[in-house]
Amino acid sequence: MYQHLALSDSGFLFDTRSGSTFTLNRTATWLLKALIGGAAEADLAPALTAQFEVDEVTASRDVEQFLFRMRDLHLRAEVEAR
Amino acid sequence: MNQRLTVAVTGLNATDNPGPGVPVVRAIRAADPNVRVVGLGYEALDPGAYMTGIVDHVYLMPYPSQGTAVTLDRLRAIHAQTPIDVLIPTLDAELTGLVKLEPALRALGIRTCLPSAESLRLRAKDQLDQLNAHGVRVPKGVRLTEASAIASLDQQVRFPVMVKGQFYDAAMACSPMEVYGHFERLRARWGVPVIVQEFVHGVEFDITVVGDGQGGVVGAVPMRKMQLTDKGKAWGGVTVADPALTEFVRATMAALQWRGPCELEVMRANDDGACHLIEINPRFPAWVYLCVGAGRNLPWAAVQLALGRSVAPLAPPDPGVMFLRHSYDQICTLADYQALTTVGELHRKEAAA
Numbered sequence: 001m002y003q004h005l006a007l008s009d010s011g012f013l014f015d016t017r018s019g020s021t022f023t024l025n026r027t028a029t030w031l032l033k034a035l036i037g038g039a040a041e042a043d044l045a046p047a048l049t050a051q052f053e054v055d056e057v058t059a060s061r062d063v064e065q066f067l068f069r070m071r072d073l074h075l076r077a078e079v080e081a082r
Numbered sequence: 083m084n085q086r087l088t089v090a091v092t093g094l095n096a097t098d099n100p101g102p103g104v105p106v107v108r109a110i111r112a113a114d115p116n117v118r119v120v121g122l123g124y125e126a127l128d129p130g131a132y133m134t135g136i137v138d139h140v141y142l143m144p145y146p147s148q149g150t151a152v153t154l155d156r157l158r159a160i161h162a163q164t165p166i167d168v169l170i171p172t173l174d175a176e177l178t179g180l181v182k183l184e185p186a187l188r189a190l191g192i193r194t195c196l197p198s199a200e201s202l203r204l205r206a207k208d209q210l211d212q213l214n215a216h217g218v219r220v221p222k223g224v225r226l227t228e229a230s231a232i233a234s235l236d237q238q239v240r241f242p243v244m245v246k247g248q249f250y251d252a253a254m255a256c257s258p259m260e261v262y263g264h265f266e267r268l269r270a271r272w273g274v275p276v277i278v279q280e281f282v283h284g285v286e287f288d289i290t291v292v293g294d295g296q297g298g299v300v301g302a303v304p305m306r307k308m309q310l311t312d313k314g315k316a317w318g319g320v321t322v323a324d325p326a327l328t329e330f331v332r333a334t335m336a337a338l339q340w341r342g343p344c345e346l347e348v349m350r351a352n353d354d355g356a357c358h359l360i361e362i363n364p365r366f367p368a369w370v371y372l373c374v375g376a377g378r379n380l381p382w383a384a385v386q387l388a389l390g391r392s393v394a395p396l397a398p399p400d401p402g403v404m405f406l407r408h409s410y411d412q413i414c415t416l417a418d419y420q421a422l423t424t425v426g427e428l429h430r431k432e433a434a435a
Contacts, residue, residue: 004323004324006401006402014320014401014402016322016323016324016401016402017322017323017324017327017401018285018306018322018324018350019287019305019306019308019319019320019321019322019401020306074352
């Protein structure tokens with residue numbers, strides 16, 4: 001689903017289908033790497049809590065905003081289509 | 083055929099909307115540095131004529147508007163002096179005449195890789211929406227030949243629209259009144275018809291393609307513009323890999339049965355992701371050197387096809403190959419300018435083959 005996204009460790013993202021490029025912050029890079037690696041969206045908030053010093057409510061909100069932003073940028077087209 | 087392959091290329095002009103001649107030559111030289119290149123220009127100040135390592139010989143040509151007989155006479159005279167194996171035209175206005183001249187050129191021994199007259203007719207801006215019947219989605223278009231037809235436009239198309247000159251130039255209009263302003267300007271500059279085309283909200287992709295004339299694709303390089311000039315021309319871009327775009331190119335070329343080079347301008351709609359064909363340019367684009375960087379040398383493929391050699395279809399290129407255009411001031415000799423203005427030709431010392 002996310003295989004068309006090329007993401008570097010520094011957070012530089014290239015959408016190979018659209019040609020668009022983005023710069024992600026550290027948390028977004030971590031989240032997107034997890035998605036590209038096959039993680040389910042529902043598992044992101046618990047994983048974020050385990051990885052960073054953040055409570056569950058904040059992690060859930062941040063993940064939700066991250067996924068909305070991904071959709072705004074047309075990076076989740078196939079998720080929307082389902 | 084000459085022992086050393088000689089390829090003639092047009093379009094040596096360069097402004098902020100440069101001709102594709104120089105990048106086509108660079109691509110050919112990248113494939114075979116021994117090719118002798120004849121540059122065919124229309125103005126003594128075409129910068130490509132003066133660039134080091136681009137053309138070996140330069141000849142000025144009469145403008146295509148002077149007719150095919152004049153063009154053929156000039157090509158015959160050039161060919162007698164510097165025999166040409168292959169001619170690659172790169173300017174829209176040249177195509178109609180050269181397609182008509184193709185048998186005469188072939189008889190002279192000048193090979194080309196050109197579309198048929200019917201393919202060329204279908205790609206005209208005012209004919210393009212006929213491709214909808216072949217399954218290629220093209221935005222609804224209306225041909226305007228007189229201003230009186232503009233008042234009822236809002237009953238025929240959905241605004242906003244693009245208003246296009248029959249050869250070049252386009253502007254967006256949100257109402258019939260705005261169409262009227264653009265219509266008068268475009269009619270004065272390019273004549274009629276002026277084409278009104280429904281606007282597609284989306285992302286534009288440009289694909290340079292070489293077709294085999296049987297409905298197949300020899301190679302295609304899709305690009306997303308990264309920065310534009312104020313005329314909307316690419317001044318930087320990056321290759322993309324989108325299976326939907328690849329399939330759209332395949333379907334378009336199958337419908338057109340296009341032979342030789344072209345550039346497809348495609349909008350991918352924001353709402354449903356569908357591809358819409360906006361325009362077809364019947365020649366390589368000025369950004370064609372990106373093909374070499376992407377490992378798909380389409381100008382060289384066109385030369386091979388012109389020579390009657392088969393070219394195995396090229397796989398889509400990797401995404402992420404970028405180009406950024408640059409302009410620089412080159413120092414030229416007055417002697418070169420004098421040669422082009424007085425005798426209409428310029429000959430450089432050729433490197434040993």
